[in-house]
Amino acid sequence: MDAEFMITRQFKQPLEKVWRAWSQAEQIGKWWGPKGCKVDVRRFEFQPGGFFHYAMNFEGAPAMWGRFNYREITPQKSIAWLNSFSNERCGIARAPFSDICPMEILNTATFSEQDGITTISLKAAPFGELDAERQYFIDLKPSMEQGYGGTFDQLADWLQA
Template sequence: MSNSECKELVITREFQAPRELVFQAWSQVDHLKQWWGPKGFEIKVSQLDFRPGGVFHYSMQSPDGNQMWGKFVYQEIEAFDKIVWVNSFSDEAGHIVRAPFSDLIPLEIRNEVTFREDNGGTILTLRSRPINATAEEESFFEGMFESMQQGFGGTFDQLEQFLAELKK
């Protein structure tokens, strides 16, 4: 199975906030650490260089104290319209590593998020697919769609709450 055949995870969510504000929530370190990541996890930002070729390197600590590291490498940024990045698990030094809970999760996942204005609100669409993955990894990725939708659902709930606070 080649990457072109691998199904893409697509999640669309509407936010009651202006597009510029939603985009800023993705682009500023003080914002990202407030809502990014699984529900209940504490995010610490090691680095945020929000530009094509730049890196967002962060740790996620679960309520029971387990720590994982993640990394974005930004590919494309169009202010208020689109952000494209490659997401990976990493070590503390920023090197790409296997996910701590599965050897079948692709090492690199290409994510594209678009922001579309809609009556003063914003429609956000996230598209995710593995790159440079084996057929087995692609198949595993497709099998994770339901749990990824739940995970991003919780993350986007946190984004919604954060945006509501910002608008006050």
């Protein structure tokens, strides 16, 4: 079975505005992450080799840490990054909820605009995974639909504000 997850969303905003939401620390921290989560941006280096390091804060729970390691950025066209859970110092860490969740997920988001409507297509796949981690990722696809869907809902709300 294919271990690649895909989601596509359209936003009734011009590409330039949508791109800024992804490429500026003061914006990405306002919408990134699952619903019900407040993101605290700790490090934001929007360049190949740079990091977006953040704490995900849920009411009544300890912070969960995450990071992007940006691999490729083509302005207003695409962003590729390795996403992982992390520790407070931006090191890779196991997911707090599973010992077989892949340590890193390769994400590629592509951006296009037509008539003032921006389309984002995001692909995610495990990176450097073991067989059990690959199967875990495949089984996680319905949850990812909700997670990424909720994140994109928050992006839509942020863009409308």
